[in-house]
Amino acid sequence: MTVRVRFAPSPTGSLHIGNARTALFNWLFARRHDGRFILRIEDTDRERSKPEFEAEILQDLRWLGLRWDEGPDAGGEAGPYRQSERLSAYRAAVDRLLDEGKAYHCFCTPEALEAQRRELLARGFPPRYDRRCRALPSEEVSHRRRAGAAAAVRFVMPPDRIQVLDLVKGDVQFLGSDLDDFVILRADGTPSYNFAAAMDDCRMGVTLVIRGDDHLANTPRQMAVARALGWEPPRFAHVPLIHGADGGPLSKRHGAVTVAEHRAAGILPEGLANYLALLGWSPPPGTNEVMDLPTLSRHFALDRVSRSPARFDAERLAWFNRQHLRRASVERLIEQLGVVATPLTRRAVEVLRRDASGLAAIRESVSALMEEPASPVGGPDYAVLVAARRALAEEPATEAEAGSLLDELGRQLGLPKRAIMHALRGALTGREHGLPVASILYILGGEETRRRLERAIGALPAARGAS
Protein backbone atom coordinates (compact mmCIF):
# COMPACT_ATOMS: atom_id res chain seq x y z
CA MET A 1 0.00 0.00 0.00
CA THR A 2 1.43 3.35 -0.89
CA VAL A 3 1.92 5.82 1.89
CA ARG A 4 -0.49 8.74 1.97
CA VAL A 5 -0.02 11.50 4.50
CA ARG A 6 -1.63 14.89 4.75
CA PHE A 7 -1.15 18.35 6.13
CA ALA A 8 -4.48 19.93 7.00
CA PRO A 9 -4.23 23.59 8.01
CA SER A 10 -7.22 25.76 8.66
CA PRO A 11 -6.99 29.09 6.84
CA THR A 12 -7.49 31.26 9.90
CA GLY A 13 -4.07 32.90 9.98
CA SER A 14 -0.66 32.71 8.39
CA LEU A 15 1.52 29.62 8.68
CA HIS A 16 2.74 29.16 12.23
CA ILE A 17 6.16 27.69 12.95
CA GLY A 18 4.63 24.69 14.71
CA ASN A 19 2.36 23.90 11.81
CA ALA A 20 5.24 24.39 9.44
CA ARG A 21 7.14 21.67 11.27
CA THR A 22 4.13 19.37 11.12
CA ALA A 23 3.93 19.97 7.39
CA LEU A 24 7.65 19.32 7.09
CA PHE A 25 7.47 16.02 8.98
CA ASN A 26 4.62 14.88 6.77
CA TRP A 27 6.48 15.89 3.65
CA LEU A 28 9.69 14.21 4.80
CA PHE A 29 7.81 11.04 5.63
CA ALA A 30 6.09 11.00 2.24
CA ARG A 31 9.36 11.54 0.36
CA ARG A 32 11.15 8.96 2.46
CA HIS A 33 8.57 6.31 1.64
CA ASP A 34 7.84 7.31 -1.95
CA GLY A 35 4.37 8.25 -0.82
CA ARG A 36 1.92 11.03 -1.52
CA PHE A 37 1.80 14.30 0.37
CA ILE A 38 -1.72 15.68 0.45
CA LEU A 39 -2.73 19.23 1.31
CA ARG A 40 -6.24 19.62 2.67
CA ILE A 41 -7.80 22.91 3.67
CA GLU A 42 -9.98 22.67 6.78
CA ASP A 43 -12.20 25.67 6.29
CA THR A 44 -15.40 24.58 7.98
CA ASP A 45 -15.30 27.55 10.32
CA ARG A 46 -17.17 30.05 8.20
CA GLU A 47 -16.41 32.94 10.50
CA ARG A 48 -12.67 32.69 10.72
CA SER A 49 -11.63 31.06 7.46
CA LYS A 50 -10.35 33.49 4.83
CA PRO A 51 -9.20 32.82 1.27
CA GLU A 52 -6.27 35.17 1.72
CA PHE A 53 -5.00 33.08 4.62
CA GLU A 54 -5.20 29.98 2.44
CA ALA A 55 -3.17 31.71 -0.26
CA GLU A 56 -0.64 32.82 2.33
CA ILE A 57 -0.25 29.32 3.76
CA LEU A 58 0.24 27.82 0.31
CA GLN A 59 2.86 30.43 -0.48
CA ASP A 60 4.72 29.80 2.78
CA LEU A 61 4.76 26.05 2.19
CA ARG A 62 6.15 26.56 -1.31
CA TRP A 63 8.75 28.95 0.00
CA LEU A 64 9.84 26.31 2.50
CA GLY A 65 10.31 23.95 -0.41
CA LEU A 66 7.42 21.63 0.38
CA ARG A 67 5.38 20.66 -2.69
CA TRP A 68 2.21 18.63 -2.39
CA ASP A 69 1.09 15.87 -4.72
CA GLU A 70 -2.59 16.52 -4.18
CA GLY A 71 -4.28 19.66 -2.98
CA PRO A 72 -6.80 22.40 -3.72
CA ASP A 73 -4.73 23.80 -6.58
CA ALA A 74 -3.02 20.59 -7.64
CA GLY A 75 -6.12 18.42 -7.86
CA GLY A 76 -6.07 14.66 -7.37
CA GLU A 77 -8.22 11.55 -7.19
CA ALA A 78 -9.49 12.18 -3.68
CA GLY A 79 -10.69 15.76 -4.16
CA PRO A 80 -12.06 18.20 -3.56
CA TYR A 81 -9.37 19.19 -1.08
CA ARG A 82 -11.22 22.01 0.58
CA GLN A 83 -13.69 20.91 3.25
CA SER A 84 -16.10 23.68 2.33
CA GLU A 85 -16.48 21.89 -1.01
CA ARG A 86 -17.29 18.53 0.56
CA LEU A 87 -20.34 19.53 2.56
CA SER A 88 -22.81 17.26 0.78
CA ALA A 89 -20.65 14.23 1.54
CA TYR A 90 -20.54 15.09 5.23
CA ARG A 91 -24.30 15.56 5.34
CA ALA A 92 -24.91 12.25 3.59
CA ALA A 93 -22.68 10.49 6.10
CA VAL A 94 -24.43 12.20 9.00
CA ASP A 95 -27.81 11.13 7.61
CA ARG A 96 -26.56 7.59 7.52
CA LEU A 97 -25.48 7.74 11.16
CA LEU A 98 -28.84 9.27 12.03
CA ASP A 99 -30.67 6.43 10.29
CA GLU A 100 -28.56 3.86 12.05
CA GLY A 101 -29.17 5.44 15.44
CA LYS A 102 -25.49 6.36 15.80
CA ALA A 103 -26.26 10.06 15.93
CA TYR A 104 -29.14 12.24 17.07
CA HIS A 105 -30.50 15.74 16.79
CA CYS A 106 -29.80 18.15 19.62
CA PHE A 107 -31.94 21.24 20.16
CA CYS A 108 -30.01 22.67 23.07
CA THR A 109 -28.97 26.26 22.51
CA PRO A 110 -25.30 27.21 22.77
CA GLU A 111 -26.20 29.45 25.72
CA ALA A 112 -27.89 26.64 27.61
CA LEU A 113 -24.97 24.35 26.88
CA GLU A 114 -22.49 26.92 28.09
CA ALA A 115 -24.43 27.42 31.34
CA GLN A 116 -24.55 23.66 31.84
CA ARG A 117 -20.86 23.37 31.22
CA ARG A 118 -19.97 26.10 33.64
CA GLU A 119 -22.09 24.61 36.36
CA LEU A 120 -20.57 21.15 36.00
CA LEU A 121 -17.08 22.60 36.07
CA ALA A 122 -17.91 24.67 39.16
CA ARG A 123 -19.12 21.59 40.96
CA GLY A 124 -15.97 19.75 40.06
CA PHE A 125 -17.48 17.44 37.46
CA PRO A 126 -16.14 16.79 33.98
CA PRO A 127 -17.95 19.22 31.67
CA ARG A 128 -19.73 16.63 29.61
CA TYR A 129 -22.97 16.96 27.67
CA ASP A 130 -25.77 15.28 29.61
CA ARG A 131 -27.34 13.66 26.52
CA ARG A 132 -30.74 15.06 27.28
CA CYS A 133 -31.72 15.31 23.60
CA ARG A 134 -30.85 11.70 23.00
CA ALA A 135 -33.94 10.66 24.92
CA LEU A 136 -36.27 12.83 22.83
CA PRO A 137 -39.08 10.80 21.23
CA SER A 138 -38.70 10.63 17.46
CA GLU A 139 -42.12 12.21 16.89
CA GLU A 140 -41.07 15.23 18.88
CA VAL A 141 -37.80 15.48 16.98
CA SER A 142 -39.49 15.41 13.59
CA HIS A 143 -42.16 17.79 14.78
CA ARG A 144 -39.65 20.35 16.02
CA ARG A 145 -37.54 19.96 12.90
CA ARG A 146 -40.55 20.53 10.67
CA ALA A 147 -41.32 23.60 12.69
CA GLY A 148 -37.89 24.86 11.75
CA ALA A 149 -36.14 24.54 15.09
CA ALA A 150 -32.36 24.83 14.87
CA ALA A 151 -30.70 21.51 15.60
CA ALA A 152 -27.15 20.26 15.69
CA VAL A 153 -26.35 16.58 15.28
CA ARG A 154 -24.47 14.73 18.00
CA PHE A 155 -22.53 11.52 17.74
CA VAL A 156 -23.45 8.63 20.02
CA MET A 157 -20.11 7.92 21.63
CA PRO A 158 -19.73 4.18 22.25
CA PRO A 159 -18.44 3.52 25.78
CA ASP A 160 -15.81 0.99 24.69
CA ARG A 161 -12.08 1.10 25.18
CA ILE A 162 -10.23 2.76 22.31
CA GLN A 163 -6.62 1.99 21.70
CA VAL A 164 -4.37 4.35 19.81
CA LEU A 165 -1.20 2.68 18.64
CA ASP A 166 0.72 5.86 18.17
CA LEU A 167 3.97 5.71 16.21
CA VAL A 168 5.55 8.31 18.48
CA LYS A 169 3.72 8.00 21.80
CA GLY A 170 3.26 4.28 21.83
CA ASP A 171 0.16 2.51 23.12
CA VAL A 172 -2.34 5.04 24.47
CA GLN A 173 -5.72 3.94 25.78
CA PHE A 174 -8.94 5.84 26.20
CA LEU A 175 -12.42 4.98 27.43
CA GLY A 176 -15.33 6.00 25.25
CA SER A 177 -17.36 6.43 28.41
CA ASP A 178 -15.07 9.28 29.47
CA LEU A 179 -15.95 11.13 26.29
CA ASP A 180 -19.23 12.84 25.56
CA ASP A 181 -21.60 12.92 22.60
CA PHE A 182 -19.89 15.67 20.65
CA VAL A 183 -21.46 17.67 17.86
CA ILE A 184 -20.66 16.35 14.40
CA LEU A 185 -22.90 18.64 12.37
CA ARG A 186 -23.57 22.20 13.44
CA ALA A 187 -27.01 23.78 13.22
CA ASP A 188 -25.80 25.70 10.16
CA GLY A 189 -25.13 22.43 8.35
CA THR A 190 -21.35 22.52 8.51
CA PRO A 191 -19.44 19.59 10.00
CA SER A 192 -17.31 19.93 13.10
CA TYR A 193 -13.59 19.28 13.05
CA ASN A 194 -13.62 15.87 14.70
CA PHE A 195 -16.13 14.64 12.19
CA ALA A 196 -14.83 16.20 9.00
CA ALA A 197 -11.20 15.33 9.71
CA ALA A 198 -12.01 11.73 10.61
CA MET A 199 -14.15 11.27 7.55
CA ASP A 200 -11.72 12.91 5.13
CA ASP A 201 -8.74 10.98 6.41
CA CYS A 202 -10.63 7.78 5.58
CA ARG A 203 -12.13 8.94 2.31
CA MET A 204 -8.86 10.37 1.09
CA GLY A 205 -7.08 7.11 1.80
CA VAL A 206 -4.71 8.67 4.32
CA THR A 207 -2.60 5.87 5.78
CA LEU A 208 -0.91 7.81 8.55
CA VAL A 209 -1.83 11.02 10.32
CA ILE A 210 1.21 12.94 11.54
CA ARG A 211 0.11 15.94 13.58
CA GLY A 212 0.67 17.90 16.76
CA ASP A 213 0.40 16.46 20.21
CA ASP A 214 -2.60 18.66 20.92
CA HIS A 215 -4.72 16.30 18.84
CA LEU A 216 -3.90 13.15 20.76
CA ALA A 217 -6.94 13.51 23.01
CA ASN A 218 -9.15 14.03 19.94
CA THR A 219 -7.97 10.84 18.34
CA PRO A 220 -10.36 8.43 20.09
CA ARG A 221 -13.29 10.59 18.92
CA GLN A 222 -12.08 10.49 15.35
CA MET A 223 -11.44 6.78 15.47
CA ALA A 224 -14.94 6.19 16.84
CA VAL A 225 -16.44 8.26 14.03
CA ALA A 226 -14.48 6.35 11.40
CA ARG A 227 -15.60 3.02 12.80
CA ALA A 228 -19.23 4.11 13.11
CA LEU A 229 -19.04 4.92 9.44
CA GLY A 230 -17.67 1.47 8.75
CA TRP A 231 -14.09 2.40 7.98
CA GLU A 232 -10.82 1.48 9.57
CA PRO A 233 -9.12 4.65 10.84
CA PRO A 234 -5.59 5.49 9.70
CA ARG A 235 -2.58 5.11 11.93
CA PHE A 236 -1.39 8.07 13.99
CA ALA A 237 1.84 9.73 14.99
CA HIS A 238 1.57 12.64 17.41
CA VAL A 239 4.59 14.86 17.53
CA PRO A 240 5.25 17.08 20.57
CA LEU A 241 4.53 20.77 20.40
CA ILE A 242 7.06 23.54 20.05
CA HIS A 243 7.29 25.81 23.05
CA GLY A 244 8.76 29.25 23.63
CA ALA A 245 11.97 29.98 25.51
CA ASP A 246 10.05 30.10 28.79
CA GLY A 247 8.64 26.63 28.28
CA GLY A 248 5.12 27.80 27.62
CA PRO A 249 3.18 27.34 24.39
CA LEU A 250 4.61 29.41 21.56
CA SER A 251 2.83 32.73 21.12
CA LYS A 252 3.35 36.18 19.65
CA ARG A 253 5.10 37.42 22.73
CA HIS A 254 7.95 34.99 21.98
CA GLY A 255 8.86 36.99 18.89
CA ALA A 256 8.76 35.62 15.36
CA VAL A 257 6.32 32.72 15.33
CA THR A 258 5.27 32.60 11.70
CA VAL A 259 7.13 31.44 8.64
CA ALA A 260 6.54 34.83 7.03
CA GLU A 261 8.26 36.63 9.91
CA HIS A 262 11.34 34.45 9.64
CA ARG A 263 11.47 34.94 5.90
CA ALA A 264 11.31 38.70 6.43
CA ALA A 265 14.07 38.42 9.03
CA GLY A 266 16.43 36.96 6.46
CA ILE A 267 16.15 33.26 7.22
CA LEU A 268 16.76 30.94 4.27
CA PRO A 269 14.08 28.30 3.67
CA GLU A 270 16.61 25.48 3.87
CA GLY A 271 17.93 26.94 7.12
CA LEU A 272 14.48 27.04 8.68
CA ALA A 273 13.62 23.57 7.42
CA ASN A 274 16.87 22.14 8.74
CA TYR A 275 16.40 23.71 12.16
CA LEU A 276 12.74 22.72 12.38
CA ALA A 277 13.46 19.13 11.35
CA LEU A 278 15.90 18.84 14.23
CA LEU A 279 13.39 20.24 16.69
CA GLY A 280 11.94 16.98 17.87
CA TRP A 281 13.66 14.65 15.45
CA SER A 282 17.24 13.51 15.65
CA PRO A 283 19.17 12.12 12.70
CA PRO A 284 20.91 8.74 12.91
CA PRO A 285 24.22 8.77 14.81
CA GLY A 286 27.13 9.98 12.77
CA THR A 287 25.04 12.13 10.47
CA ASN A 288 26.03 15.72 9.89
CA GLU A 289 23.28 17.85 11.38
CA VAL A 290 23.47 20.37 8.56
CA MET A 291 21.28 18.96 5.83
CA ASP A 292 19.25 20.11 2.87
CA LEU A 293 15.72 18.88 2.23
CA PRO A 294 16.65 15.83 0.09
CA THR A 295 19.19 14.67 2.67
CA LEU A 296 16.73 15.24 5.47
CA SER A 297 14.13 13.13 3.70
CA ARG A 298 16.62 10.32 3.15
CA HIS A 299 17.23 10.01 6.88
CA PHE A 300 13.85 10.88 8.34
CA ALA A 301 12.14 8.25 10.50
CA LEU A 302 9.40 8.53 13.08
CA ASP A 303 11.14 6.24 15.55
CA ARG A 304 13.66 8.99 16.13
CA VAL A 305 11.05 11.62 16.94
CA SER A 306 11.16 12.84 20.52
CA ARG A 307 8.18 12.49 22.83
CA SER A 308 8.73 15.69 24.79
CA PRO A 309 8.10 19.28 23.74
CA ALA A 310 11.01 21.35 22.43
CA ARG A 311 11.77 25.00 23.06
CA PHE A 312 12.30 27.25 20.11
CA ASP A 313 15.85 28.60 20.15
CA ALA A 314 16.43 31.52 17.80
CA GLU A 315 20.23 31.32 18.25
CA ARG A 316 20.35 27.77 17.05
CA LEU A 317 18.15 28.65 14.08
CA ALA A 318 20.57 31.48 13.25
CA TRP A 319 23.48 29.04 13.30
CA PHE A 320 21.78 26.61 10.93
CA ASN A 321 20.87 29.52 8.73
CA ARG A 322 24.52 30.58 8.56
CA GLN A 323 25.57 27.08 7.59
CA HIS A 324 23.18 27.15 4.66
CA LEU A 325 24.19 30.67 3.74
CA ARG A 326 27.71 29.39 3.14
CA ARG A 327 26.52 26.50 1.05
CA ALA A 328 24.09 28.46 -1.11
CA SER A 329 25.13 29.61 -4.55
CA VAL A 330 25.60 33.31 -5.29
CA GLU A 331 22.76 33.14 -7.82
CA ARG A 332 20.36 31.72 -5.28
CA LEU A 333 21.26 34.30 -2.67
CA ILE A 334 20.89 37.17 -5.11
CA GLU A 335 17.46 35.82 -5.93
CA GLN A 336 16.50 35.41 -2.27
CA LEU A 337 17.78 38.88 -1.49
CA GLY A 338 15.86 40.41 -4.30
CA VAL A 339 18.77 42.66 -5.26
CA VAL A 340 19.79 43.52 -8.81
CA ALA A 341 22.51 41.23 -10.10
CA THR A 342 25.44 43.41 -11.11
CA PRO A 343 29.12 42.48 -11.04
CA LEU A 344 29.41 44.48 -7.85
CA THR A 345 26.48 42.85 -6.06
CA ARG A 346 27.60 39.42 -7.22
CA ARG A 347 31.08 39.96 -5.81
CA ALA A 348 29.59 41.42 -2.63
CA VAL A 349 27.34 38.42 -2.05
CA GLU A 350 30.17 36.03 -2.87
CA VAL A 351 32.28 37.58 -0.12
CA LEU A 352 29.56 38.44 2.37
CA ARG A 353 27.89 35.06 2.46
CA ARG A 354 30.97 33.56 4.12
CA ASP A 355 30.40 35.18 7.46
CA ALA A 356 27.13 37.06 7.47
CA SER A 357 24.67 36.21 10.21
CA GLY A 358 21.74 36.11 7.81
CA LEU A 359 20.20 37.38 4.61
CA ALA A 360 19.17 40.58 6.33
CA ALA A 361 22.76 41.30 7.28
CA ILE A 362 23.91 40.63 3.73
CA ARG A 363 21.23 42.87 2.32
CA GLU A 364 22.30 45.64 4.67
CA SER A 365 25.97 45.25 3.85
CA VAL A 366 25.33 45.18 0.12
CA SER A 367 23.33 48.35 0.19
CA ALA A 368 25.90 49.96 2.45
CA LEU A 369 28.63 49.05 -0.05
CA MET A 370 26.66 50.36 -3.00
CA GLU A 371 26.06 53.69 -1.43
CA GLU A 372 28.63 56.39 -1.82
CA PRO A 373 30.16 57.29 1.57
CA ALA A 374 28.96 60.71 2.65
CA SER A 375 32.34 61.63 4.04
CA PRO A 376 35.46 59.72 5.04
CA VAL A 377 35.60 58.56 8.59
CA GLY A 378 38.33 57.87 11.11
CA GLY A 379 41.02 60.47 10.43
CA PRO A 380 41.84 59.85 6.77
CA ASP A 381 45.45 60.37 5.96
CA TYR A 382 46.15 62.43 2.88
CA ALA A 383 49.44 60.74 2.09
CA VAL A 384 47.88 57.30 2.44
CA LEU A 385 45.01 58.08 0.12
CA VAL A 386 47.14 59.62 -2.57
CA ALA A 387 49.55 56.72 -2.47
CA ALA A 388 46.65 54.34 -2.52
CA ARG A 389 45.18 56.01 -5.58
CA ARG A 390 48.41 55.26 -7.40
CA ALA A 391 48.99 51.80 -5.99
CA LEU A 392 45.47 50.60 -6.61
CA ALA A 393 45.39 51.45 -10.26
CA GLU A 394 45.05 47.81 -11.17
CA GLU A 395 41.84 45.84 -11.12
CA PRO A 396 42.16 43.13 -8.42
CA ALA A 397 40.77 39.85 -9.82
CA THR A 398 40.60 38.20 -6.42
CA GLU A 399 40.64 39.18 -2.79
CA ALA A 400 44.12 37.71 -2.46
CA GLU A 401 45.33 39.92 -5.28
CA ALA A 402 43.80 42.93 -3.58
CA GLY A 403 45.62 41.83 -0.44
CA SER A 404 48.95 41.82 -2.27
CA LEU A 405 48.31 45.31 -3.57
CA LEU A 406 47.72 46.43 -0.02
CA ASP A 407 50.88 44.74 1.24
CA GLU A 408 52.83 46.52 -1.46
CA LEU A 409 51.27 49.81 -0.46
CA GLY A 410 52.23 49.17 3.13
CA ARG A 411 55.86 48.60 2.20
CA GLN A 412 55.96 51.77 0.12
CA LEU A 413 54.54 53.95 2.85
CA GLY A 414 56.32 52.30 5.73
CA LEU A 415 53.29 52.84 7.89
CA PRO A 416 51.61 50.36 10.26
CA LYS A 417 49.08 48.20 8.47
CA ARG A 418 46.43 49.09 10.95
CA ALA A 419 46.65 52.78 10.12
CA ILE A 420 46.50 52.20 6.38
CA MET A 421 43.56 49.86 6.59
CA HIS A 422 41.69 52.14 8.88
CA ALA A 423 42.21 55.14 6.61
CA LEU A 424 41.20 53.22 3.51
CA ARG A 425 38.13 51.64 5.04
CA GLY A 426 37.00 55.03 6.26
CA ALA A 427 37.56 56.65 2.90
CA LEU A 428 35.99 53.88 0.83
CA THR A 429 32.97 53.00 2.95
CA GLY A 430 32.53 55.84 5.40
CA ARG A 431 32.60 53.32 8.22
CA GLU A 432 35.07 52.27 10.86
CA HIS A 433 34.16 48.60 10.98
CA GLY A 434 33.23 46.09 8.39
CA LEU A 435 34.79 43.89 5.79
CA PRO A 436 38.54 43.41 5.40
CA VAL A 437 39.84 46.17 3.14
CA ALA A 438 41.09 43.62 0.63
CA SER A 439 37.55 42.34 0.29
CA ILE A 440 36.24 45.86 -0.15
CA LEU A 441 38.72 46.52 -2.95
CA TYR A 442 37.77 43.30 -4.67
CA ILE A 443 34.05 44.01 -4.43
CA LEU A 444 34.20 47.62 -5.52
CA GLY A 445 36.56 46.96 -8.38
CA GLY A 446 39.34 49.26 -9.61
CA GLU A 447 37.18 51.91 -11.15
CA GLU A 448 34.82 52.40 -8.26
CA THR A 449 37.71 52.30 -5.80
CA ARG A 450 39.52 55.10 -7.63
CA ARG A 451 36.36 57.14 -7.88
CA ARG A 452 35.79 56.95 -4.15
CA LEU A 453 39.42 57.73 -3.38
CA GLU A 454 39.18 60.84 -5.57
CA ARG A 455 36.14 61.97 -3.70
CA ALA A 456 37.72 61.33 -0.35
CA ILE A 457 40.88 63.17 -1.29
CA GLY A 458 38.85 66.07 -2.63
CA ALA A 459 36.88 66.25 0.59
CA LEU A 460 40.00 66.46 2.71
CA PRO A 461 40.60 69.93 4.16
CA ALA A 462 44.31 69.51 3.60
CA ALA A 463 43.80 68.68 -0.06
CA ARG A 464 43.79 72.26 -1.35
CA GLY A 465 47.03 73.31 0.18
CA ALA A 466 48.92 70.09 -0.26
CA SER A 467 48.08 69.24 -3.86
Place this chain on the structure above:
RNA sequence: GACCCCGUCGUCUAGUCUGGCCAAGGACGCGACCCUUUCAAGGUCGAGAUCGCGGGUUCGAAUCCCGCCGGGGUCACCA
Protein backbone atom coordinates in the same frame (compact mmCIF):
# COMPACT_ATOMS: atom_id res chain seq x y z
C1' G B 1 -12.19 18.73 38.09
C1' A B 2 -11.84 14.17 34.62
C1' C B 3 -8.96 11.85 30.87
C1' C B 4 -4.27 11.80 28.28
C1' C B 5 0.97 13.12 27.22
C1' C B 6 5.78 14.65 28.87
C1' G B 7 10.30 15.40 32.51
C1' U B 8 18.85 13.73 30.43
C1' C B 9 24.03 19.92 30.32
C1' G B 10 21.12 27.08 29.80
C1' U B 11 18.85 25.11 24.77
C1' C B 12 18.10 20.97 20.82
C1' U B 13 19.14 16.03 21.72
C1' A B 14 21.82 10.52 21.85
C1' G B 15 21.24 6.70 25.20
C1' U B 16 15.42 4.12 27.85
C1' C B 17 12.07 -1.06 24.31
C1' U B 18 16.74 -5.40 24.51
C1' G B 19 19.87 -3.02 32.75
C1' G B 20 26.56 -3.27 32.65
C1' C B 21 30.15 -0.70 26.46
C1' C B 22 27.32 5.96 30.12
C1' A B 23 32.08 8.02 36.47
C1' A B 24 26.21 10.07 30.37
C1' G B 25 27.97 11.22 23.80
C1' G B 26 27.00 15.15 19.96
C1' A B 27 25.15 20.12 18.41
C1' C B 28 23.74 25.45 19.64
C1' G B 29 25.07 28.93 23.18
C1' C B 30 28.99 30.28 26.81
C1' G B 31 34.53 30.94 28.36
C1' A B 32 39.80 30.93 27.04
C1' C B 33 43.39 30.85 23.45
C1' C B 34 45.02 30.95 18.18
C1' C B 35 44.37 33.50 13.51
C1' U B 36 43.87 38.76 12.27
C1' U B 37 43.60 45.07 9.25
C1' U B 38 38.38 46.74 12.40
C1' C B 39 33.69 43.83 13.51
C1' A B 40 32.78 39.10 12.65
C1' A B 41 33.74 34.30 10.83
C1' G B 42 37.03 30.11 11.37
C1' G B 43 40.36 26.75 14.32
C1' U B 44 41.83 24.58 19.13
C1' C B 45 40.86 23.68 24.09
C1' G B 46 37.44 24.01 28.16
C1' A B 47 33.43 24.68 31.73
C1' G B 48 28.53 22.80 31.86
C1' A B 49 23.63 17.12 33.54
C1' U B 50 23.81 14.08 41.47
C1' C B 51 19.59 11.63 34.13
C1' G B 52 12.34 15.89 38.09
C1' C B 53 11.96 13.82 43.41
C1' G B 54 11.46 9.55 46.82
C1' G B 55 11.32 4.47 47.49
C1' G B 56 11.96 -0.59 45.52
C1' U B 57 14.07 -4.81 42.32
C1' U B 58 19.24 -6.15 41.06
C1' C B 59 26.03 -7.85 41.92
C1' G B 60 24.81 -3.44 38.86
C1' A B 61 19.46 1.40 36.93
C1' A B 62 19.19 7.35 33.00
C1' U B 63 17.40 2.47 31.54
C1' C B 64 12.70 -2.19 35.13
C1' C B 65 8.51 -1.48 39.25
C1' C B 66 5.65 1.75 42.74
C1' G B 67 4.50 6.54 44.74
C1' C B 68 4.93 11.73 44.38
C1' C B 69 6.04 16.53 42.23
C1' G B 70 6.34 19.74 38.08
C1' G B 71 5.04 21.16 32.94
C1' G B 72 1.69 20.53 28.81
C1' G B 73 -2.77 18.96 26.04
C1' U B 74 -8.06 17.79 25.53
C1' C B 75 -12.86 17.98 27.54
C1' A B 76 -16.50 24.31 22.06
C1' C B 77 -22.33 24.18 17.30
C1' C B 78 -12.66 26.52 17.02
C1' A B 79 -9.41 23.56 14.52
